[in-house]
Amino acid sequence: MTERRSTGRAGTEQTKVKGKKPKKRKFGARRALTWMFFTAALAVVCGIIGYLLIILNGERLLAENQGKLVSAESSIIYDVNGNDVSRLYEENRESVDFSQIPDMMKQAFVAVEDRRFYEHSGLDFISIGRAVVKDVIARSAVEGGSTITQQLAKNVFLSHDKTILRKATEASIAVALENNMTKDQILEMYLNRIYFGRGAHGVKAASKLYFGKEDLNDLELWEIATLAGMPKAPNSYNPLSDPERSMERRAVVLQLMYDQGLITAEEMEQAKNHEYNPDAAEPASNTNFMAYVDYAIEEAMKVTNLTEEELRLGGYHIYTSLNPNAQTIMEGAFADDSNFEQSPSDQKVQGAMIIIDHRTGEIEAMVGGRDYEKKGWNRVVQPRQPGSSFKPITSYGPALETGEWFPWSTLRDDKECFNGYCPTDSNRVKYIGPVSMKQAIKESRNLPAVWLLNQVGVSAGLEFANTLGFDLSSDDRNLAIALGGLTHGVTPMQMATAYSVFANGGRSVDPHSIVEIKDKNGQSVYEYKAPKVRQLIAPETAWYLTEIMQGVVEQGGTGTRARIDRPVAGKTGTTQHGIEGLRSSGNRDAWFVGYTPEWTAAVWMGYDKTDAEHLLKQSSGQSAALFAKVMSAALKDAPRSEFKRPSSIKEITPPAQVGGFNASYIQERGEVQMAWTAVQGQNITYRVYRKEVSEQEFKVILDQVDAIAANDIGIEQGKTYEYYVTAYDSVNNLEGPASWKKTITIPVEELVPIEPDPSVEPQIPDDTGTVGPGEGEVPPVQEVPDNGAGEPGSQTPLPDNGATAPEGQQPSPDQPTNGAGVNVPPDGAGGTNGTNGNAGANGVAPDTEADASTNAPNANNG
Incomplete structure (x- = not known):
């Protein structure tokens, strides 16, 4: 390309031609070697100089x-009030x-x-x-x-x-x-x-x-x-x-x-x-609040990336959330031998407890063992098998989270195996058939929890547990997790954290002990910043879990000894000893995990090493009692509050208990006739249950009955049967409590041969299909005075054949008993008090659960 310019004076034309740029010289091997030589030489020189400087400076x-x-300066631990509780260097x-x-x-x-x-x-x-x-x-x-x-x-x-x-x-x-x-x-x-x-x-x-x-x-x-x-x-x-x-x-x-x-x-x-x-x-x-102090040091090491020695000797001021009142009360309770079973040897029954303020995540108090000052083994962070305390995490919680199950939903408590896994109930009265979710967890029944997890799926149970912070093993993909039968177990810290989510309306909780750390010059080197709160589970799920676990501490529940003078929700848990060949009702672990509107706490008891000589005998009742003793004293001066119910919660009432139930054997018909009083409500049908006295559980023999009477023709002479009926809401899948129970014995009829009368000519019946008088007709029910077999208000009183009152229901003053002065209910029939048949003299049922084996996922759970 050329460029032409005119010169002003000569008028001549000047041409400038732009040429190509000269090529760059290639970076040859010789130049590369030269650069490498001088670079290496420079490095060697710098290294020699640096090494000489190191030597001279070191000398x-x-x-x-x-x-x-160099003098060390002790770091100091402070409680929530800013008071010095421990100096870390001696x-x-x-x-x-x-x-x-x-x-x-x-x-x-x-x-x-x-x-x-x-x-x-x-x-x-x-x-x-x-x-x-x-x-x-x-x-x-x-x-x-x-x-x-x-x-x-x-x-x-x-x-x-x-x-x-x-x-x-x-x-x-x-x-x-x-x-x-x-x-x-x-x-x-x-x-x-x-x-x-x-x-x-x-x-x-x-x-x-x-x-x-x-x-x-x-x-x-x-x-x-x-x-x-x-x-x-x-x-x-x-x-x-x-x-x-x-x-x-x-x-x-x-x-x-x-x-x-x-x-x-x-x-x-x-x-x-x-x-x-x-x-x-x-x-x-130095044993002052030692378990808490050691835990705080561990946490401080993580958040500052300092070694323990650097942290102890660096003159740091470590401010914690330690509540000295709660910590002192907890340590006093663990020092009192009467709060624990007596061991047959020098190996003590051990325990651990932690309290978390679920509103802030601050750890209020912690004890790692009865002799922590000597051994330093913090059992708050050591895994153990959780037993039934895991049911809300892997069974009831996942079901409620689906939005298809509710506290009043009917579950099944039948003796049943699930693909070879055969759990058992440890309750005195076993396998009661239909039972509400609230009643099942109150009495810590095992079969309903497994049955429910089978309904919602093991994957849903694992996912819910993972959401709450439990990283379960791949070997835990089975129905045993419904009863806390885990491969590796969980820690009291993990359990308290999970239950804190329930107490906090389903929102995440970040447990921590460190509030701030300052260096010896007063400069802040770490300050706790709460992570963004996440809604881990639905508020409705958290509320329903709180509602059903409040029943655990009510009369008739397994955790009545955890009751204090403010609202409490929680769950007991025990695990079988798991020792092969040993026949014993002793347990390996005993738990109570619960919460008030202010604090969440987890209590574990057991032996560090379980063997035939070292088993728990008193189940989880003692853990519940320790929870109550510590929490009631530690919260004594705290304002009393209530659990907050979400506005979205709906209440659906299950059908009422069926009244006026009666049954009698009609010999002429060879059947049992039953009648009852209608229950008010919509979409109501009835279920009739029966069992032969030698059988263990009732079974439904008639379902979706839309009348107030029914007949049973599937009976055998010489056998005794028990019956009851329930009202069922098919739209909401809700079943009411069982009616009174009736016992009927079918007599054995003796056949007496009839000699023909030779003077009477035999008659040949016609083939018109007609029947004689009385044949094919149901004789009318005879009215007789009420002798106590039926309930007051019975519209169809029949002769007394063993009618009995539902479990937990006492006859009213104007309602006589069946003549023996005893009202025997159907197993698990809808009573309010003493429904597990374990009520003591004071009307409080002792904890009888033994929920899961130790670490064998497919072992039977009691």
């Missing part, structure tokens, strides 16, 4: 701090000479913490490189490269403030330590300084604390391996706080020792399987 820091520790440090440390202990720590300890000069560049590669692959800091010397530098000469230069300073001091001390001196100082959790510094203090052994040479291999595994995470891997994780960590240490040729395979296996005995441990010196 300077070591000279300035030689022979002294000096527990005992030094031991290098010669007094067993060689096996030295080798174990080197094998676990720094296997090239005797080869490097303070910094292990191989480990650092491996850690960098793993961190890059994982895109996060997953691997550490610190040597024993670096760990010593950090613990001895550095403060616990995290700064950008701290890691470089740590490396500087590590190199200086290596230049000024022998390996044995470094290892000795390390073993005397390292932190082992629960305030213990150094191997000697740790040995005394966890094993009660002052002489390190008395330690066995499994004990040495346990200690060697702790520095990585002392609060998690110490055997008091978490025996199971400690045992797992010990196995890792032993495997490393075996791989490095320090022990034999036989020694490794024996040490792996040794069980820790917490009774050997020394009791802690």
Whole structure:
């Protein structure tokens, strides 16, 4: 392309031609090698300079701090009122000479913490490189490269403030330590300084604390391996706080020792399987609100990403939601032996309890065990089998959430197997047939819960549980979850959190103990921010669950001992012992989980190790009683409030109890005739139930009867039958309570041969199909005076044949009994009080449930 321009003076035309841009020179191999050479050389120079600076800086820091520790400042825990409840640092440090440390202990720590300890000069560049590669692959800091010397530098000469230069300073001091001390001196100082959790510094203090052994040479291999595994995470891997994780960590240490040729395979296996005995441990010196404080430390470590040692010694001010009044009351209740069963041995019946304010998620109080101060085993966060306390989570809750089931819906309580799974009722009166959801959970009947889950589907039960925070195993995809038969169990913390959702109108609750953390300068390093509230389940579902679980603590329910002077809803739960070959009614676990309008609490009782000698005998009633004792005292001065009912709740009343029911055997017809009084309402039909006295449950023999009379011709001579009738609303699937029960005995008729009269000529009947007088006609019912067999107002009184009153219903003053002075109801027939037949002298039914096996999902549940 050309561009033409005119010159003003000469008038000549000038042409400028734009040429192509010159080509860039290619980046050849020679230039690449040159760049690589100079880059490498520069890196080497920088590395040398950096290393010299590290050495010089380390020597300077070591000279300035030689022979002294950077002073530690104790962090402080505050309660909800801002009062100091615990100081987290108490000096527990005992030094031991290098010669007094067993060689096996030295080798174990080197094998676990720094296997090239005797080869490097303070910094292990191989480990650092491996850690960098793993961190890059994982895109996060997953691997550490610190040597024993670096760990010593950090613990001895550095403060616990995290700064950008701290890691470089740590490396500087590590190199200086290596230049000024022998390996044995470094290892000795390390073993005397390292932190082992629960305030213990150094191997000697740790040995005394966890094993009660002052002489390190008395330690066995499994004990040495346990200690060697702790520095990585002392609060998690110490055997008091978490025996199971400690045992797992010990196995890792032993495997490393075996791989490095320090022990034999036989020694490794024996040490792996040794069980820790917490009774050997020394009791802690600072036991004030210890379970709550330990839990708060764990939570603070998570939200700040600090180690336990950094948190304890960093001078932090940790503000919690601890309610000192509730905590003191709870600890007093756990210290009172009368609140627990007496054990046949030194192994105590254990327990755990937690209280959450479901309106805010704040943890008010927590006790991890009866001897937590000594053993430090927080059972609030340890899984156990929940039994019937899980029914609202996997059966009743999922059904109510569908919108197709209600507290008044009729469930079935029949002896039945479901694809080979055959649960059983533990109630004295079993398999009562139709029963409302509210009555089923009140009496903790097992069959209705399983039947209902079978109706809504196991997937719905698992999904509902997952919504409430339970991550159940894939092995739990079965109907046993309706009764709390789980593979791994659940914790009191999880149960309290789930029930908090019910109490909070179906909205999410975030349990927490930490409110704010400030550093030693008063600057806030963490402040709790509540997550956005989510509607986890429908408000109607939460209300209906509250409604039916209020019945549990009413007279006749399994949780009557949990009643206090304010509204309470909750559920009991027990689990069978699960010991093969043992015939015993003793239980493994006993629960009560419940809530008032203000607080939610979970109580668990049981033995840490269940065997034939250590079983619970008093079921969940004692857990309910402990709930009431603590909650009533802790809420004594709190304003009394009520559960809030959603405006969308509708009430549908089931049909009334059928009255005037009577039955009699009509010998001429060979049938039982029944009659009853009509029930007011729309869409009402009737169901007639019968059972032969040798049978266990009633069965429906006539359904959708739209009259007030019926006949039963399916009877046999010489047998005795029991009958009752219910009113049924087919539109809303609601069944009313059972009527009075009638017992009819069918006589055996004797056949007497008739001799023919020779003087009488036999008559030949015609074939017109007519019948003689009286044949094919139902004789009229004879009216007789009411002798107490029927109910007042009976329109068709018949001779008394054993009519009996419905369960729990007492005859009115003008209503005589059936002559024996006893009113015997149909099993489970719609009574209000004492419906499970277990009422004691005071009219309160004892808790008789034994709901689920321990961890076998398909085991029968009592």
